[in-house]
Structures are given as C-alpha cells and as structure tokens.
Amino acid sequence: MTLDKGLLIVLSGPSGVGKGTVRKAVFDNPDTDFKYSISMTTRKKREGEVDGVDYFFKSHEEFEALIEQDKFIEYAEYVGNYYGTPVDFVRETLEKGHDVFLEIEVEGAKQVRDKFPEALFIFLAPPSIAHLKDRLIGRGTDSQEVINYRIQEAKRELELMNLYDYVVINDSVDEACRKIHSIVEASHLRRSRVERTLRKLLLEADN
Numbered sequence: 001m002t003l004d005k006g007l008l009i010v011l012s013g014p015s016g017v018g019k020g021t022v023r024k025a026v027f028d029n030p031d032t033d034f035k036y037s038i039s040m041t042t043r044k045k046r047e048g049e050v051d052g053v054d055y056f057f058k059s060h061e062e063f064e065a066l067i068e069q070d071k072f073i074e075y076a077e078y079v080g081n082y083y084g085t086p087v088d089f090v091r092e093t094l095e096k097g098h099d100v101f102l103e104i105e106v107e108g109a110k111q112v113r114d115k116f117p118e119a120l121f122i123f124l125a126p127p128s129i130a131h132l133k134d135r136l137i138g139r140g141t142d143s144q145e146v147i148n149y150r151i152q153e154a155k156r157e158l159e160l161m162n163l164y165d166y167v168v169i170n171d172s173v174d175e176a177c178r179k180i181h182s183i184v185e186a187s188h189l190r191r192s193r194v195e196r197t198l199r200k201l202l203l204e205a206d207n
C-alpha cells in the first residue's frame with residue numbers, strides 16, 4: 001500500500017520548452033504543496049542564484065564521489081555539466097507523505113522510470129518547433145550554432161513523449177501550471193480508488 005506515501009512528480013521535456021519557467025510558476029502558487037527536489041550540479045552558479053536554493057553547487061570531484069556512493073536517483077551530463085537528483089531527500093520526503101516534484105531533462109527522467117515506475121511523468125511540449133526556436137533565441141543564452149544543435153536534439157527528445165503519462169503543451173505558462181495541478185489531483189484520486197478497491201478485494205480473499 002502506498003497511499004500514506006507521497007507521489008513523485010516528474011516534469012521533463014526538451015531544452016528551451018519552458019520547464020524552468022513553468023516549475024517556478026508552479027512553486028510561486030501558494031496552493032502548491034509539493035516539495036521541490038533541489039538538484040545538484042557542477043555548473044557555475046549564475047548571478048542571483050543561491051547555493052541550496054536553486055541548486056547544490058558541487059565540484060566535478062565532489063559530484064563524481066557522490067555518484068560512486070550511489071547518492072543519486074538519476075544523473076545526467078548536460079551541456080558539459082553534471083546534474084543529479086539526490087536520493088535521500090526524495091525517499092525521506094515521500095516516506096513522510098509529501099509529494100516531491102522533479103524538473104529534469106529527458107535522460108534523467110528515463111532513469112527515474114526504472115527506479116520509481118509508480119511516479120507520475122509529465123512531458124512539457126512546445127506548441128510548435130517555431131515556438132521552441134523562438135524561445136531558445138529569446139532566452140539569449142546560446143549561440144546560433146548551439147540553438148541549431150538543440151533543435152536537432154529536441155526532435156530526438158520529442159520522440160520520448162509517448163513514454164510519459166501526460167503531455168502538457170506549454171502555450172501559456174499559467175495554463176500549463178493549472179494543467180499540472182489537475183493532473184496531480186487526478187493521479188491522487190486514481191491512486192486512492194485503486195488502493196481502496198485492492199484493499200477491499202484482499203480483505204475479502206482473506207475471509
């Protein structure tokens with residue numbers, strides 16, 4: 001029985017689709033009661049970022065030592081840096097009955113599926129490739145060459161969409177947040193219906 005445990009929610013999708021933006025909006029909503037799992041990364045801290053709030057910033061050596069100690073649910077190399085989800089926080093928080101939210105790229109999400117098949121997988125998709133291109137250009141963090149590379153990669157990443165439980169189109173950020181909240185609510189309802197039915201049938205089988 002898992003009802004007393006929290007739900008693991010995984011938001012993923014191609015680079016530039018708006019995962020970070022949507023995640024921030026989800027957590028800006030005071031009604032959100034999921035716990036955000038702060039990732040570890042070897043990338044340099046950007047201006048305004050705070051260690052332990054945006055990420056736990058680690059050196060390459062520290063990160064590799066943590067990999068050796070099996071301290072990640074998943075980790076991936078992304079644009080030359082490591083990113084990973086710390087296992088202890090996620091397990092402890094789920095055990096306490098809280099929902100945990102991960103915002104990670106697609107390779108990492110694949111690894112989570114193997115370890116937490118019962119997790120809820122939400123794929124954030126762009127309204128169109130033209131939107132994706134515009135967002136990558138608009139973000140202003142990548143050269144034209146890197147943007148072209150990311151668009152090529154996005155095709156491969158989009159093909160993974162059918163492995164997810166739900167697809168949310170990131171047209172408006174507010175609408176995407178609302179959809180994520182309703183998906184989580186529906187998943188809780190489904191989970192409690194399944195568990196109640198199972199409990200009833202098992203009790204009957206024992207008598």
Ligand SMILES: Nc1nc2c(ncn2[C@@H]2O[C@H](COP(=O)(O)OP(=O)(O)O)[C@@H](O)[C@H]2O)c(=O)[nH]1
Pocket residue numbers: 015016019020039040043074075076078083084085103104105106107108109
């Ligand atoms: N696999 C994995 N990906 C992560 C994790 N944390 C963040 N990411 C992803 O890493 C990518 C780069 O993140 P970041 O460096 O913050 O840059 P930006 O989101 O592209 O501005 C994004 O696609 C994040 O979703 C993690 O713990 N594991």
Ligand SMILES: Nc1ncnc2c1ncn2[C@@H]1O[C@H](COP(=O)(O)OP(=O)(O)O)[C@@H](O)[C@H]1O
Pocket residue numbers: 013014015016017018019020021022135136138139170171172173
């Ligand atoms: N729904 C949206 N409409 C318009 N622009 C968006 C939307 N969502 C995100 N963006 C913009 O797209 C760019 C990429 O978003 P970001 O959150 O960095 O993507 P990701 O984390 O998936 O790489 C940012 O400049 C962001 O402001």
